[in-house]
Amino acid sequence: MTPATGNGHHPRHKLDEIIHAPVRLSIVAALAAAEKAEFRFLRDTIEVSDSLLSKHIATLEEAGYVRVQKGFVGKRARTWLSLTDRGRKAFAEYVSVLQEIVKNPTKGTVDAPH
Amino acid sequence: MRSDSDFRAEQAVAEIKRVDREVRRSSRPAAVWWLACGIATALYWSVMHFGVEPLETLAIVGWLVFTAVSAYYICRLGACARSLHRLMRTLTVVFLVATVLNAAVNRYVYDGEGVWPVVVGVAGILLAAVPPLYGGWRGLRELRDPEGEESATS
Numbered sequence: 001m002t003p004a005t006g007n008g009h010h011p012r013h014k015l016d017e018i019i020h021a022p023v024r025l026s027i028v029a030a031l032a033a034a035e036k037a038e039f040r041f042l043r044d045t046i047e048v049s050d051s052l053l054s055k056h057i058a059t060l061e062e063a064g065y066v067r068v069q070k071g072f073v074g075k076r077a078r079t080w081l082s083l084t085d086r087g088r089k090a091f092a093e094y095v096s097v098l099q100e101i102v103k104n105p106t107k108g109t110v111d112a113p114h
Numbered sequence: 115m116r117s118d119s120d121f122r123a124e125q126a127v128a129e130i131k132r133v134d135r136e137v138r139r140s141s142r143p144a145a146v147w148w149l150a151c152g153i154a155t156a157l158y159w160s161v162m163h164f165g166v167e168p169l170e171t172l173a174i175v176g177w178l179v180f181t182a183v184s185a186y187y188i189c190r191l192g193a194c195a196r197s198l199h200r201l202m203r204t205l206t207v208v209f210l211v212a213t214v215l216n217a218a219v220n221r222y223v224y225d226g227e228g229v230w231p232v233v234v235g236v237a238g239i240l241l242a243a244v245p246p247l248y249g250g251w252r253g254l255r256e257l258r259d260p261e262g263e264e265s266a267t268s
Contacts, residue, residue, distance in 0.1 A: 022129070025130070030134075030136065033137035033138070033193075033196065034193040036139070037194075038192045045133060045192075073189045098130075102123050114227075
């Protein structure tokens with residue numbers, strides 16, 4: 001069961017609070033579109049600092065949503081990230097809840113955790 | 115990227131679409147590489163099957179350069195779109211099989227005389243070059259900007 005943002009009847013309560021933070025949403029959305037993505041690509045696409053990105057990746061990794069692979073290309077260390085099956089499923093559920101909210105625009109505002 | 119606490123569903127959907135577009139954009143060089151690979155393969159096997167020295171040596175050197183540049187080019191890719199990754203797996207297998215077949219053709223078929231070695235050679239070239247060219251074209255088509263097309267949120 002994915003962590004949701006509340007217990008009410010509004011669809012927003014079904015939003016996964018791990019994904020529903022601006023930076024983490026961007027990370028998960030990028031990894032959902034990609035088979036895998038490089039750390040620097042994510043940093044540049046999401047426009048965040050290395051440390052903030054690392055912090056959010058750690059949260060997603062802890063939740064079992066993201067897989068981190070480290071390697072070397074020549075002498076340079078590279079970090080590759082991908083979504084786990086659990087992360088992919090959680091994102092699919094998150095998107096379906098979002099669609100539900102968008103269909104009812106009067107109820108569209110949701111608070112995001114930082 | 116914002117860090118507002120008031121995060122609207124529409125904004126979330128827009129962000130998902132934006133990031134999806136970025137991943138597609140970043141994956142396009144891989145599709146372009148397959149097109150280049152198709153052209154390089156056609157040239158290489160044409161020379162190896164029907165060319166004479168010093169063209170053959172030139173083709174081998176050219177292929178080594180192409181391989182080295184490809185390794186550098188591919189290592190610089192930031193992301194690989196899922197649709198392209200699936201396509202690439204199939205293409206890689208077909209490409210390797212075609213390479214082995216062409217190597218066998220080059221080694222054994224050209225001992226013979228007549229028209230049939232030419233037919234086999236041309237068939238080998240097509241077998242090696244068409245899949246990467248098709249893959250590159252299809253990859254670029256799948257990686258087009260999804261504006262108005264089906265995307266992760268529709």
